[in-house]
Structures are given as C-alpha cells and as structure tokens.
Amino acid sequence: xxxxxxxxxxxxxxxxxxxxxxxxxxxxxxxxxxxxxxxxxxxxxxxxxxxxxxxxxxxxxxxxxxxxxxxxxxxxxxxxxxxxxxxxxxxxxxxxxxxxxxxxxxxxxxxxxxxxxxxxxxxxxxxxxxxxxxxxxxxxxxxxxxxxxxxxxxxxxxxxxxxxxxxxxxxxxxxxxxxxxxxxxxxxxxxxxxxxxxxxxxxxxxxxxxxxxxxxxxxxxxxxxxxxxxxxxxxxxxxxxxxxxxxxxxxxxxxxxxxxxxxxxxxxxxxxxxxxxxxxxxxxxxxxxxxxxxxxxxxxxxxxxxxxxxxxxxxxx
Ligand SMILES: NC(=O)c1ccc[n+]([C@@H]2O[C@H](COP(=O)([O-])OP(=O)(O)OC[C@H]3O[C@@H](n4cnc5c(N)ncnc54)[C@H](O)[C@@H]3O)[C@@H](O)[C@H]2O)c1
Numbered sequence: 487x488x489x490x491x492x493x494x495x496x497x498x499x500x501x502x503x504x505x506x507x508x509x510x511x512x513x514x515x516x517x518x519x520x521x522x523x524x525x526x527x528x529x530x531x532x533x534x535x536x537x538x539x540x541x542x543x544x545x546x547x548x549x550x551x552x553x554x555x556x557x558x559x560x561x562x563x564x565x566x567x568x569x570x571x572x573x574x575x576x577x578x579x580x581x582x583x584x585x586x587x588x589x590x591x592x593x594x595x596x597x598x599x600x601x602x603x604x605x606x607x608x609x610x611x612x613x614x615x616x617x618x619x620x621x622x623x624x625x626x627x628x629x630x631x632x633x634x635x636x637x638x639x640x641x642x643x644x645x646x647x648x649x650x651x652x653x654x655x656x657x658x659x660x661x662x663x664x665x666x667x668x669x670x671x672x673x674x675x676x677x678x679x680x681x682x683x684x685x686x687x688x689x690x691x692x693x694x695x696x697x698x699x700x701x702x703x704x705x706x707x708x709x710x711x712x713x714x715x716x717x718x719x720x721x722x723x724x725x726x727x728x729x730x731x732x733x734x735x736x737x738x739x740x741x742x743x744x745x746x747x748x749x750x751x752x753x754x755x756x757x758x759x760x761x762x763x764x765x766x767x768x769x770x771x772x773x774x775x776x777x778x779x780x781x782x783x784x785x786x787x788x789x790x791x792x793x794x795x796x797x798x799x800x801x802x803x
Pocket of ligand 1: 498499500501502503504505522523524525528551552553554580581582583603630631632633680681682683684685686687688689691692695754
C-alpha cells in the first residue's frame, strides 16, 4: 500500500506511544482513523492532536475497548462499521502491556492479563477486522510483536515470561498468515513489528491497565514485595537495595519508568514512521531501532548463548 490517503485504519492502543503516533501520522496523510484504548483521556488527547493536524474531511473516532475481551473487540468493530462503513484497509494491532514477568512467583491474574492483551488482543483484533480488510480492495495487517518475540528475556536475571510468550505467538501467527493470505486473500498483506527500546509510557501504563496501585502510592506491604522482587533481579546491587527506605524504593521504580520513556534511543514518532514505511514497502518483518537490528543479528548468530549472562552486555555496531 503506497498511499494512505482516503483509506480507513483501525489502531488499537491509540492512547499514547506508538499507537498515538501512528494515528497522527496516518491522519496527517488524510487516512481515516478509528482508534481504541482502555485509557480514554489519553485517547481523547490523541484525537485532538490528530484533528489539529489532519486535512479537513478526515474522520477520527475513538472507542473504549479492552482488546483482551472479545466482546469489547466485537463492539469496537460494530462501532467502526457504524462510523466508517463496512471496509477497513489497515489494521494495527498495537495495544500492549508488560507484567507477569515470573511464571513462578508473579500472580497468575497478571500473567494471564498480560498474555491476554499482547496475544489475544492481536488474535481478537484479527478475528473482528480481517473480514473487513478482505472485503476491501487493498488491506494490510500490522501486528506489533517485539524483540521479545525472538528473544524471550530482558536480561539474565529479569524474568519476562508472559510478555515474551505472547510476543512469540504474535510473531509466529503473523508469519503463518503470510502464506494463508497469499492463498485466500492476496490483496491483503501482513507485517510483524519488532521494536527495540522505544520511548513510550508503557512502563507507566501497564500497572494502570493491570489495576495496580500507582507505584508512588504503594502500601508498606506492597513495597516489601517490590523490594524482594528487586533484590532477586539485582545481582551485586542487593546491598544497596536493602539500605533503601520505602520512599526511595517507590521513587526508584517510578524514575525507572520515566527514564524508559524519556531516555530511549528512539522516539515513538520515529518508530511509527519506520512502521508506516515498512507497510509502504510491504515488508513482512519490520525491525524498529538499531538495538532491534543488532539483537536480531546477535541472536541469529549465536542462539545457544542467547540466555547466558554475558550475552546481555552486547555492543551494537
Ligand atoms: N516501547 C517499547 O520499547 C516497545 C518495545 C517493543 C514492543 N513494544 C510494543 O509496542 C506496542 C505499543 O506500546 P508502546 O510502547 O507505544 O506503549 P504505550 O503504553 O505508550 O501504548 C500502548 C497503548 O495500549 C493501550 N492498552 C494497553 N492495554 C490495553 C487494552 N487491554 N485494551 C486497549 N488498549 C490497551 C495503552 O493504554 C496505551 O495507550 C505494544 O504492543 C508494546 O508491547 C513496545
């Protein structure tokens, strides 16, 4: 798809981050956008940003939907049909959260919610909207996985099981769709997006979606559990964590989420531009960021070492 003008795009997780930037960049090109999110205030802000920049006549709609709940997704689809008509050209299954890091110690509820958003969000999105893409003249599905879709960790002492399992599933499903679409709907393309570290609010939003207390407001008992988790992952810094006050623990966690957003090697707007360029080129695998390219090469070159401690300190040339 070379041109997005006049097309209809569905974007899940349009409230902040890459989803917001996709909505902005698409609508600037006069592409009609239907976005969904659970965090409605953020989505309203995205809509205002889009409306300020889009050519007149571009329709931007917002829809409250939890992508991990199929009936929500079906309602979103019905609302899109009411506002934009029966045809959709672009589907960005972008919504995601992190959580449920440890299969062994984290709450099963968090594990299943993270897996539900990151995998079932993509699956239900495809179930609901792919028929509308197939009915259009030209369609493209864009499923957001991650570098954790080919490398299932955040480092040797940081478990990341629910997210990685879901992102591997997204990658496998998207790759398998290539042949399926070739046979059954050759006018519909598919891409899997694998970003490295992109500066977004994902670390701040995930707790809200999981229904957690904001980190700065944690109770004494919750801080104790957080401290224990930090100590298990900290290696040589355990001593320093023991000596931190509860307030310092909370602030350190909050600052880490803010640093993730503000000190990333790539901004969400740049990442979204890379994604849209990948769609224009009909590229099925869209790696986003030098870190993602570097990691992809490194894992392929030496898969047996991928989960060994030394592997983490890779240099990207
Ligand atoms: N930021 C990164 O470094 C990075 C790296 C690799 C992959 N990703 C993936 O990129 C995608 C976009 O994330 P982002 O980094 O822009 O984060 P983000 O938090 O800024 O954006 C994700 C959006 O999804 C929404 N969302 C979360 N759960 C939802 C649900 N159940 N239903 C509907 N909306 C929901 C959030 O409210 C938010 O608006 C995610 O799939 C994420 O896993 C991000």
